[in-house]
Amino acid sequence: MRDIEDTRNDQATSQVDESTPIVSCSSAVALIDEGNSLEEQGRIAEAMARYDAAVQADPQCARAHLNRGNILASTQFDEARRAYQLAITCDPHYAAAHFNLGNLNCRTGELALAVHNYQVAIGIKPEFADAFVAMGNALDSLGRTAEAVESYERALIINPEYAEVHFNLGLLATAQGRHDEAANFLRKAIDIRPEYASGHYYLGLALFNVGRSDEALESLRQAVRLEPTMDQAHYIQGIILQNLGSIPQLEEAVASLRRAVEIKPSLAQAHHILGLVLSRLEQLDAAEASLRHALSLNPESADILSDLVVVLLSADKALEGIQVIAGTLDDGEPARKIKIAFVGCIRASRSITSDPRIRTALTAAITEPWGNPFDLGRPALGLIMLSQSISRCVHIANGSWPARLPKSVLFGADGLAALGADPLLRALLEAVPVTTIEFERFLTSARHALLETASGQQSQAPSDTAALEFYASLARQCFINEYIFDCDDRERLAAAACRTKLTELLDADAAVPPFLLLAVAAYFPLYTLRDAARLLASNAPCPIKGVLRQQIREPLEEQALRAGIECLTAIAGGVSKEVRDQYELNPYPRWVKLPKPDQILRFNDEFRRAMPFAPFTPMPDDRAPEVLIAGCGTGSQSILITKRYQGVRVLAIDLSLSSISYAVRKTQELGITNIKYAQADILKLDDVARSFDIVESVGVLHHLAEPFTGWRILLSRLRPGGFMCLGLYSELARKHVIKAREFIAAHGYASTPEDIRRFRRDLTKQVANAELQWLSEISDFYSTSECRDLLFHVQEHRVTLGQIESFLEEFGLQFTGFELASTVLCQYRARFTDDPSATNLRNWARFEADHPNTFIGMYRFWIQKPVSH
Numbered sequence: 131m132r133d134i135e136d137t138r139n140d141q142a143t144s145q146v147d148e149s150t151p152i153v154s155c156s157s158a159v160a161l162i163d164e165g166n167s168l169e170e171q172g173r174i175a176e177a178m179a180r181y182d183a184a185v186q187a188d189p190q191c192a193r194a195h196l197n198r199g200n201i202l203a204s205t206q207f208d209e210a211r212r213a214y215q216l217a218i219t220c221d222p223h224y225a226a227a228h229f230n231l232g233n234l235n236c237r238t239g240e241l242a243l244a245v246h247n248y249q250v251a252i253g254i255k256p257e258f259a260d261a262f263v264a265m266g267n268a269l270d271s272l273g274r275t276a277e278a279v280e281s282y283e284r285a286l287i288i289n290p291e292y293a294e295v296h297f298n299l300g301l302l303a304t305a306q307g308r309h310d311e312a313a314n315f316l317r318k319a320i321d322i323r324p325e326y327a328s329g330h331y332y333l334g335l336a337l338f339n340v341g342r343s344d345e346a347l348e349s350l351r352q353a354v355r356l357e358p359t360m361d362q363a364h365y366i367q368g369i370i371l372q373n374l375g376s377i378p379q380l381e382e383a384v385a386s387l388r389r390a391v392e393i394k395p396s397l398a399q400a401h402h403i404l405g406l407v408l409s410r411l412e413q414l415d416a417a418e419a420s421l422r423h424a425l426s427l428n429p430e431s432a433d434i435l436s437d438l439v440v441v442l443l444s445a446d447k448a449l450e451g452i453q454v455i456a457g458t459l460d461d462g463e464p465a466r467k468i469k470i471a472f473v474g475c476i477r478a479s480r481s482i483t484s485d486p487r488i489r490t491a492l493t494a495a496i497t498e499p500w501g502n503p504f505d506l507g508r509p510a511l512g513l514i515m516l517s518q519s520i521s522r523c524v525h526i527a528n529g530s531w532p533a534r535l536p537k538s539v540l541f542g543a544d545g546l547a548a549l550g551a552d553p554l555l556r557a558l559l560e561a562v563p564v565t566t567i568e569f570e571r572f573l574t575s576a577r578h579a580l581l582e583t584a585s586g587q588q589s590q591a592p593s594d595t596a597a598l599e600f601y602a603s604l605a606r607q608c609f610i611n612e613y614i615f616d617c618d619d620r621e622r623l624a625a626a627a628c629r630t631k632l633t634e635l636l637d638a639d640a641a642v643p644p645f646l647l648l649a650v651a652a653y654f655p656l657y658t659l660r661d662a663a664r665l666l667a668s669n670a671p672c673p674i675k676g677v678l679r680q681q682i683r684e685p686l687e688e689q690a691l692r693a694g695i696e697c698l699t700a701i702a703g704g705v706s707k708e709v710r711d712q713y714e715l716n717p718y719p720r721w722v723k724l725p726k727p728d729q730i731l732r733f734n735d736e737f738r739r740a741m742p743f744a745p746f747t748p749m750p751d752d753r754a755p756e757v758l759i760a761g762c763g764t765g766s767q768s769i770l771i772t773k774r775y776q777g778v779r780v781l782a783i784d785l786s787l788s789s790i791s792y793a794v795r796k797t798q799e800l801g802i803t804n805i806k807y808a809q810a811d812i813l814k815l816d817d818v819a820r821s822f823d824i825v826e827s828v829g830v831l832h833h834l835a836e837p838f839t840g841w842r843i844l845l846s847r848l849r850p851g852g853f854m855c856l857g858l859y860s861e862l863a864r865k866h867v868i869k870a871r872e873f874i875a876a877h878g879y880a881s882t883p884e885d886i887r888r889f890r891r892d893l894t895k896q897v898a899n900a901e902l903q904w905l906s907e908i909s910d911f912y913s914t915s916e917c918r919d920l921l922f923h924v925q926e927h928r929v930t931l932g933q934i935e936s937f938l939e940e941f942g943l944q945f946t947g948f949e950l951a952s953t954v955l956c957q958y959r960a961r962f963t964d965d966p967s968a969t970n971l972r973n974w975a976r977f978e979a980d981h982p983n984t985f986i987g988m989y990r991f992w993i994q995k996p997v998s999h
Contacts, residue, residue, distance in 0.1 A: 158191045387400050405417045452488065754779060858928075908920075934989065
C-alpha cells in the first residue's frame, strides 16, 4: 500500500526563508519584504520581479537569491539550482539555502546529493529538525533504512512532539512488516495531532495487518471523517468489512467502496473488491458491471479477470466467460487464476465453439492439468466431435452397433489420420475415461480394428502407422477405465491369442510388433503377463513407452511398495473384510492427474475463503495442523489436502493395500513428503492413541456396517475445537441408485468385471427405462472400479438430514455448512433469507425435498467440535 513519495511527511517540496547574517543594503531588504507580501497574495510574477530587483540592488544578497530559487523550484529546476548556489556563494553558512537545495535535489532524483546538502545544513544549524526529517526521507528512498531511522530519531530529540516524524517512523515499520511497532508510532502521531487524517488511515492499516479489525475500522472511520475524500481509507474499510462477512457488514462495505470509486473513479482495485462484495450479496448484475469496469481500468489483471468469470458462472453465463478468457489466450501462458476460471467456464457451458485457442487451452487444461480432468471430459468430447472426420467415424460405429466393422469402413479414407493428429483426443484418452455411450462404442470398435490388424486379419496400411499415437492412447484409455469396454467371446478369444503370441515372442527373445503389443494392452493389463518387465528393455517408440510405463513399470512399483506400508490396526471381520477385498481387486478411484492449487493458504484463511458465511471458531494455531484422512483410497484426497492447506501433516489410512500402494506411488511421484500412509480400520481406531485437528472421511462411513458407530469413533480422534469433513449418501438423492441395484439383483448380475460389462450392455438396451438411463449420464458409469463402487458395492447405507441433525445435537457439534456449488447456495439463500449462513438442516431438508438431486453425489459437509469437549 505504501508509496513513500506520496504518503510520508516529506520535506522535499518545502522551502525555508530565513534572514541571513550578512547585512544587505536597505533597498534590497525592502524589495524582498515587498516580494514576500506579494507572494503570500499569490501574485508570483510581481514577487519575482521584486526579488530580481533586490539582486540588482545587491548582487551579494543571499536571501534574494534564495527567494528567487524558491519560486523557480516549482517549474525551472536548473534555474532554481543556480539561484540556490548563488545564495550559498554569497553566504556559505546559509543553512536554509543548503536545505532548499537538498529538497530540489530530492525532487530531481539526486538523492545522494540531497543527503550531502542536508548534512551541510545540519552542520551549520545542529538543531535543524526539518533537515533531519528531510535527510531521513532521502536515506529511506536510497534504501538506507537504519540511517533513516537514526535521522528521524535525531529530529525527535530536538522536537519530541514532531507528529510527522512519528508518522514517518510508523510508515517505515509498516513497510518492514513490524505492524505492532508501526501502530505505536502512529498512535503517538495522532496523540500529538488528533486531526491527522493520514495518521488515522495508516494506523487503521497497521491494525488491519495484525488482525485487529474492529480497532482498524475505528481508525479508518476517523480518517474519512477528517478527510472524506481519502479514497484509500474508504477502500481498506471496504476490504475489512468484506472480510468480517456478515450481511450488514457486507452492505456497509459496499457503501465504503462506492464512496472510494466516487472519489477516485480510476481506482481499479476498489471496483474489483466492490464486485466481489456484490457477488457475495448475490447482486450478480451489479457485481458483473463493477468487475467489467475494473477490468477496463486494469486489463492485465488475472485476478480481476478470473473473478469476473466466476460471477459470470454464478449468473449462468458460462459461454460469456469463455469468450472473455479467449481474448487473453494469445498473450502467452495464462495465469493460474485464469486457468482455473477457464476450467469453471468449460465445465458449466452448455455449448462450445471451435475457436482454435479454446481447443489448445483445453488440451493444456487436461495435460497439465488446470483443473480436475474428470470435469473436462464431456467438453473435450464436444470439441472433438466438431471434427467432421472423427464425428463421421463415431456415427458409423454407432449406426452398426453392436456389430464391429472392418477398419476400412469404420475409419474411411481419412478417419485414422484425423484421430492420430488430434492432440486433444490423445490428451483426453490418456487422462480420464470417456463418458458418453456414443464415443465409448466408437472406441470399442476402434479397439476391435486394432485387434484385427494385430491378428494379421487385415494388412497394415500407411494410415495404421500414422495412427500409432492414437492406438497407444486407446490402450492407455482401456487401462484407465479398467477394461470396461464391451467384449464378446469371439473377440476375447482373438485377444487371448494375441497375448499368447506376445508371450511366445518374449520367450524367444524376438522383436514384438508395436500393434501386437498395443492390441494386448487394450484388452489385458500388461503387468499380468509372465515376466512382463522384459518388455521394459525394448527400444519402443515414444507412444508405446508411455503404455509400458503405465501398464508395467508403475504397477510393479506399487507391488514393491506394499511391503513397506504399516499396518496400524487389525482389520475387523465381516463387512470390513468384504469392503477391503472389493478395493483390493478394484482400487478406487483410479486417477492419473490432479490439478495444481491456485494458492496454498493456512487452514483458517482457506476455510473462510471456501465457506465465507460459515459460523466457526478459528483454529488457535493453524501453522501445522495434524490431519487424519479416514478412507484415503488411492490418495487423491490426501494429496489434495496438502495442496489446499499450508503446513498440514497428514495420516492417511485405508483398508486396501492395493489402494494405498497406488496412493504412495502417486505421492512420491509428486514429491510430497508430509503424508504418511497406513493400513487401518476406522472401527479399530480406538486402539490408536492419537488425536487430530482435522478429520476427513468422504464417501467412507456409509460403507461401514454401522456408519454412526464409525462417526463416533472418528469424533473421539478429533481434538476439541477441531474440524471434520464428511461425505454421506443421501437417501433421497440415491433413489435412482436403489432402482439400479434392484435391477441388478433381479437379473442376478455379480460384481465381477464380466458381469459389470454385461450389466452395462443390457442397461443400454433399456431405452424406455428412464429410471436407469440416467446412469449413462454420470462419469462413474465409465470405469469398472467406479461402476462397482456406485452400483455393486458389498455394503451401502444411506442417511437423511434428520439423522445427521440428531447426531450433531447429541454430541453438541457445530454444523458449519455444505460444500456446494455457489448457484445452489444462492438458490437456497434466496428462499431462506433468514439463514444467510445456510446451516439450518431443517430448511435444507425442505430444499432437498423440492430439489431431490441437490446431493446426487452425497452430503458433503463440515462440522466443528466444541472447544470444551
